[in-house]
Amino acid sequence: MTRKTVPSFYNLAWRWHFYAGLFVAPFMILLAITGIVYLYKPQLDTLLYADLMQVPAGEHRLAADELLARVREAYPHARVSQYLPPPDAGRSAQFVATLDGRELNLFVDPYRGTLLGSQDAHNNLQAIARALHGELMVGTLGDRLIELAAGWGIVLVVSGLYLWWPRGQGGAGVLWPHLASRGRLFWRDLHAVLGFWGALLTLFMLLTGMTWTGFWGKTFADVWNRFPAAMWNEVPTSDLEARSLNSAARQNVPWAVENTPLPISGAHAEHQGHAGHGVAAPQISLQQVVDIAEARGVVPGYGITWPKGEKGVFSIAVFADDPRNDATLHIDQYSGAVLADVRWRDYGLVARSVETGVMLHEGKMFGWPNQLLMLGICLLILLSAVSGLVMWWKRRPAGRFGVPPLRHDLPLWKGGVAIMLVLGVAFPLVGLSMIAVWLLDRLWLAWQPERAIT
Template identity: 40%
Template sequence: MSIQTPGPQAGGGNGRINPLYFAVWRWHFYAGLYVIPFLCMLAVTGLVMLWISYGAGIGAERMTVPVGATPLAPSVLQEAAEAAVPGGRAVQYVAPLASDKVAAFAVATDAGKTGVALDPYTGAVVHSFPWRAGWYDLANDIHGSLLLGTLGDRLIEAAASLGLLLVATGLYLHWPRGTGWRAALVPSVARRGRALWKSLHGVVGLWVSVLLVLFLISGLSWAGIWGEKFVQAWSTFPAEKWDNVPLSDATHASMNHGAAKEVPWGLEQTPMPASGSLAGQAAIAGPVTLDSVAAFAQALGFDRRFQINLPGSDSGVWTISHDSMSNDGPDPAADRTLHIDRYTGNVLADVRYADYSAYAKAMAWGIAFHEGDLGLWNLVLNTAFCLSVVFLAVSGLVLWWKRRPAGASRLAAPPRPEVVPQARGVLLIGLLLSMAFPMLGLTLLAVLAFDLLVLTGLPPLRRALS
């Protein structure tokens, strides 16, 4: 196809059409066809989770109660919670977020887990609810896997990987070429029609590009291939640092509930320690109960909201944790996870933020930022960001619709240059991105194979997608 559409000129202002611009534009267009639905889904579900967490809370942790004189012992609250769920057994205790907030328990039965929120001063049951099965969790499941399990995870990982390509190509397309940075950073509201939409699309895209890359990379770090198999495996806390501590076959990820990520990213793949030895440092003298474990946590400085996971088997351990991944507090540097032998009361493991690898530390902050946990400014910024992402998707569709010939029976992709330029810099960037993000490389290879092996033999389909 010859180029009939005017476009950016080659350097030097000699009037020649720059074929690289059109080649990059085509990649931006085709990548957007796949990525736009996923970006809209991620932005909308992200907004839902952001405001549920800020308003009602993930569980019932933001419910208020009158402040009493002295809180009841956790074991008394545990009895009340188990009595509210016939045949149930408490498996997790969540300390109150503040003096006027509820305490909560996860109570397990054969039918699943029920959350029970209690007045910590009277033991009265304030609210019961399906544990990690509310609207927040539904949005979280869609956000992470489209409710399709591993298949959904792979589809989203491919979209997020292509999203990085979308950002790179978008920056190239909007980069100022002889017009100055004002036109790139400030929308030209005096324009009309497609020119106005193009200016708005480019300016908003440029402003949010850094944030979008941060969100994509922090999200990809949870994904099944680049995250789980590469960066998380390389950055996981090594259990070998614990001196002669027996290890369980289970990992820390076993403390997550379904798709909900509640364990610090850098610990998910680390094996859990096991009870039943004399290993560890002496900590709790006397019976090891919920009361003594909670008192020990408070003596260590765990204040306000922290969580205690009760032993789930004969070799299980007591786990005390406070981390931003569970929305326990706004400071990722305060992350701390302790494991206590259920028989001896010895501390088997004590992992703090300082013990994380460099990437795990970055993820602790990145995830807290991603979830809007760092304060009101973070909530406002993330809200504006999500709305901007939706606007980019909508404005991209508007640009395509306004450029598409009326009554066209084809996709009306950007025109293909007669000679595809062999720009070394572009090829190098594409190669490096493909090597760094395997799903991006696999997706690009699949597109090229589809073009060469399928479209070449089916001219009608090729015309429809052109």
């Protein structure tokens, strides 16, 4: 009786794991390093910029308008766009302003009104780390590459688990590395064991990070992040969304409200004009906006963004370490009316889950234990990526790329195809790139058939 041979799809999974790993590894190294820098932003900022950020506590703070006047006196040609009140008694106040085409962070002693100095808003350690982490400092193209890397990272984890799955061997090299291993065996064991124990944590980091991407993240928010329409029924809104207040270097509003519309100021300005000319009343003062934030119970750490144009609004927003303290308020610049006030209570289940995941991702929810856990995950991802590259380099044949070989007579792998289809549909950019890689791989096999067979 002839025994039926069960086809092995191991090399096919290995081949896709190879393609994913070679593309993803450099991005994972970059994301892990910049992630660690941003993870320890509070400590690093205090260490590097203590002279700008820390002040001796006084008895009474000056009004926000007085601080603004001091800034405008020192920088008469600067255009102020944001104010960040001191988050605690020993911290400075901060203004964001544009001067000669540069965006500056300006620091002021809130008790004495002394200007402490300035900082380039885009050319400091944290701004650079954040911009690299989010879009490689090249705008939309970088954002799409980061999204592709994160999506292919998920392919890497799934295919890696298939390759890791025990096939009769013991725990050594599967659950822990061979203690006496050297050379390529050591790096293979290290890569496999780290990949297994870190699989769920890596998936968590990739998925929570994907929510901030410009294509998938925006689409995800538009589909799942909904607020009751009645919240905006009585408020004239513009064509701009709250996400326009965020940038690669600065996070102002929470993810949950990024797709909400910005209201319009002065909808009834014709009734507030001077001498019947229909001219809108002067803007409310900055201190009045601060008073509104305090009266509404917005927690310290919030920022106030200036109106953009005659119909713009003052926006008060805090992206809180505890997302239950998130707040986003939009204030009519003429009347001081609160046009929108969005809090945790207004978030849906998806928005609450994402905001919680993002705060865990950034290591902010539970203080240093959360930071330490995220540091461990970043180091795990970093070492896993490096060990994969070292392992590839050690096994790579001289003068060749080292693509894992593949038989021609393999039948259709229905389970593998199903998984790839699900991932391709869930992450469209990844799906399109999968088709491109598959076509290139077919061309490679047709061109060098003798190297494709095991």
